[in-house]
Amino acid sequence: MAKEKEIVAPRKIKLSTSSKVFYVICYTIVTLMTIVCLVPFILLVSGSFTAENWIRFHGYGLIPGEFSLEAYKIIFKTPERIIRAYGVSIMITLIGVAIGLLLTALTAYVISRKDFKYRNALSFFFYFTTLFNGGMVSTYIYYIQYLHLKDSYLALILPMVFNVFYLLIMRTFVNNIPVALIESAKLDGAGEWRIFFTIILPLLQSGLATIGLFLALGYWNDWYNAMLYMNTEAKYPLQYMLYSIQQQAQALARIASQAGISVQDLPSSSLKMAMAVVATGPIVILYPFVQKYFVAGITIGSVKG
């Protein structure tokens, strides 16, 4: 560490002109990119706190021209819909993550066992689905006509519960566990299931956290499966409810009637933004705490196994 400082420090003092030019460009571009990534969020939050008349006249802006809490008041006046959609999303996410983690860990363990004869064939069986698939139409028809998933919560859970990309990441984590541990447990007479649940799973904590978070993000942000398969509004997950409010006039009309006002009086422009804030809030709040797991997962996933 001390040696590194010695070498870096002098370079800092006598920066050549080309280095100076480089650092100016470097900091400028990175700062610009950061601003570009941030601006949409600022627009969203600002829009949600701006008075409806201001938006109708001046449009959305980076800072609220006229501050107002009207949109949030309407959301929290009749919060049943939001709470319901939150409930669906939380339930789908918890069940999906639990099943997904178990499936992924079990399978990753099996394909990492060198003494399992069909480990390569099995890996290929899963990998093949990334190269070739049935496509949107036949998948849709199958799920509805043969698996009867229409309007079933299973349609929100099953399509995303197992993912080859996560399987390969999990296998990397499993491969880090010394084989000697498994072998000595075997000598002690432990069965395969016991080895998996008492030795492998506890050592797989960071792998489970990483994949669990990827799965959770996928479920939380999913609206596609809901759009294809869900009919009943009470079963909509959060993101799809948000989508229906953005797109469908009747969804807005329902909010207005529940809040006891006419549609014309509904602050729909700010309400749309406020809904997006409410739906995205948990992710942005949790983000600083979970970021490192995602960075680790993305990094491992990029190294082909």
Next chain:
Amino acid sequence: MKFFKGFAEEFKRNRALFAMAAPAFILVLVMQYFPMTGLVLAFKNYRYDMGVFGSPWNGLANFRYLFASGTGWLITRNTILYNLLNLITSQLLAVLIAIFITEINNMIFKKVTQSIILLPYFISWVVVGVFVYNLFNFETGMMNGVLKAMGMDPVNMYGIPGAWPVIICLFNAWKWTGYNSVIYIAAITGVDGEIYEAASIDGATIFQRILYITLPSIRPTLVTMILLQVGRILRGDFEMFYQIVGNNGQLFNATDVIDTYVFRSLITNPDIGMTAAATFYQSVLCFVIIMVVNAVVKRIDEDYALF
């Protein structure tokens, strides 16, 4: 026979492992492999009451219909052009940002900027759709607000199809630059620090270091990323296109990719045969492309092949 004997032996020996892999195996078989057989719908006149296999065959009529109307060519062209455009812009930007971020010495600045640039990856496409509405809708969009404030006439972006490739490309880069740069940063930081030290002692300028050390270090990653994208060149990012473009019919010629076209036909006027033909053509061609590209890459340099 030999296979079954070997299988029986292995099953007896590793029964527990078979049981452990069974749930995922069955799930993928039912959810992924069974629908593959539905690709035959491309050659059938699908009738709900007769099911996938009972429906009558109708040869290549579905394909003829798809391409004779010109739609087939249009959506294929759009899909390929958008993928190429997005591939080039998002990877270039990600490489650039990764190089810059690794060169930054101020740890706080580095951490904060990297976190914010990765944030869009976590945002659902629905919310991205809200952003697009916030920026470009005619009555209350921020762009028109700014134009009006400057005394100019508001612009209806939804009437200018030519603007949307740019908008889509920008939002794609917005969403993925952080994610991709994480991958490149990992490749760059994997380089032995001593190489950089040796280079500075030898008097290499910062540009020389980037050109001769950093860029070669990310080449394998870059090749892998490009290969993965090329393998998906006929697959449009449905969620992105659907949320950004929405149901603005005026824009369809400029923005329809295979996936959005198929979805719309599936939902609005279910012509199963023609849409099945489109997805069949997409799935099969994608498979052929990835196999060919991988084989070619394998011949040139085995290390760069995907599998």
